[in-house]
Amino acid sequence: MRIRTIRATPTVSGFYTDDQAAIKAGAERDGFDYRGEPRTAGFTRVRQAGEALSVELDLGSPAGPDRSLVAHGDCCAVQYSGAGGRDPPFFAGDHRSTVEGPVADNLRGRDAAAFRENAALLEAMRPGGDRLHTAVRYGVSQALLHAAALARGTTMTDVLADEFDLDPATEPIPVFGQSGDERRRTAEKMLLKRTPVLPHGLFNSAEAVGEDGSRLREYLAWLADRADEAVADAAAAGEAYEPRFHVDVYGTLGDLFGPPYDRAEVVDYLADLRAAAAPYPLQVEGPMDEGGRAEQIHAMCELREGLADAGVAVDVVADEWCDTLEDVRAFVDAGAADLVQVKTPDLGGVDRSVAAVLACEGTDTRAYLGGTCNETDRSARVCAHVALATDAAQTLAKPGMGFDEGYMVVENEMRRTVTRRADRRKPGSERRPGRTPTAADGGVDR
Known part of the structure; x- marks a missing residue:
């Protein structure tokens, strides 16, 4: 199963990006917002609406081209972007063309099951000589992990366990x-x-x-x-x-x-x-x-x-x-x-x-x-x-x-x-890790 196409859609994140330096320096609260001048590069105001960039990888399908499996990840950045040595605030529109351009060009046609190889390629990309924003690497790698799980017919947990030789937890993490x-x-x-x-x-x-x-x-x-x-x-x-x-x-x-x-x-x-x-x-x-x-x-x-x-x-x-x-x-x-x-x-x-x-x-x-x-x-x-x-x-x-x-x-x-x-893991289970996914699986998580 190969990566066929890559789409990127500007979306919204779950909170806001805040200028930590301005807040610690005493930016005045104004209801939910803050008043004052930003102090961190990239901020135009102390509190800004958070943004995300949804990345979808079209993998095709064993059942035919009209019933594609789609892997999904979201590019997003931390609330206190730019603080403590972090990358600057993330604005989805600034990075859409990079994802659908150079990133897509490098990933298109690659084996969807090869998560670590694809993730390493992503990490090494330097379009225009600059490293990709951490949010871009974060979201695209999520989609690559989901793609590997779909291609292998297993969970994302199992993909990571196989790739890194891990023994996953058998109960939810605290x-x-x-x-x-x-x-x-x-x-x-x-x-x-x-x-x-x-x-x-x-x-x-x-x-x-x-x-x-x-x-x-x-x-x-x-x-x-x-x-x-x-x-x-x-x-x-x-x-x-x-x-x-x-x-x-x-x-x-x-x-x-x-x-x-x-x-x-x-x-x-x-x-x-x-x-x-x-x-x-x-x-x-x-x-x-x-x-x-x-x-x-x-x-x-x-x-x-x-x-x-x-x-x-x-x-x-x-x-x-x-x-x-x-x-x-x-x-x-x-x-x-x-x-x-x-x-x-x-x-x-x-x-x-x-x-x-x-x-x-x-x-x-x-x-x-x-x-x-x-x-x-x-x-x-x-x-x-x-x-x-x-x-x-x-x-x-x-x-x-x-x-x-x-x-x-x-x-x-x-x-x-x-x-x-x-x-x-139960004896006689019909759903074993590594089975070939079908079109009925759609783009759901595995």
Whole structure:
């Protein structure tokens, strides 16, 4: 089965792109919008509507040319584009001609089943001498993975397992919910749905954290109280619920305290956060933003050492300046984090997200397969297969900031895939991996 044609359609993403530098500098809220001048290259305003570019690969069909199988992926970029060394904001119209031109020219006629070879070709493309935007590599690689699954008649999880010699998870990966600014109301929704990891919290400004950090501490104490009630309710129903707290502070603790980060003032504050969250495990993402990868690794290592020496059980999570596969490897090799976020749109091709998760194997660092609220339902479903194939420590509910929708998309895709793979392993199953797809399969996910 060969790639016949490639179409690209400008579409919408699940959230917005925000100028993080402007927000951290105090951009004024105006309802849902922000007032003020943008500070990051590529932004024309502080908050901009998110965009996506849907990519479809027409593969033809064994039943004839009029009943084509179509593989699909979505190009999209992170909410805080341009921050921490990331590619600039993504505008779909700027990249459509590239996808339907040079990218299509290179992929047309290739074997749809050859995922890694096709993904490597995509990664190496330099139309006009410039590397493809990470969002383009991300979306086209999703379509290539789906194409391989259709061509092989199997799931995207199984394609990755075969290509990377992996043993996929047999249960859904713990999902991490993100609340947006509705920190309390949405956290309560997460607790009702027994979300394994919560709430993200979007603590992206001094106002949210508190000038002295008190608002974050008070929030965690409130969340622990509400979690106690949810755990008790679950126990009364004969269920086990063991939530883990994970808050993203977007470097604001660095703004609050400054280096060095192993000193008593900083460690004592993290100890206070740990006490507020007790008895639930606590993960703090992006505690500081030091303006470069080497500086960030040094600061994260310093903080981890201070916490370890004081016996403070708070896990730190790498995000800022941990964008590419090379970045992930550098953070892991330095022991700079307890978890690294594999921020899927920033790595480009989904094959590189797989490699980033695998970089954590055999180390003390766990892999959090993340991403952004500014993705699409399609990219979220593809990432669910990456999470299952690599058996990541946790994965993000996405897209959007409403929680329920993103949680549904990711959790349901994993549950369906786990069931489908279990059925195929049963003796006498008629649906075995590797069967030849028929026109009846259409363009549905496999």
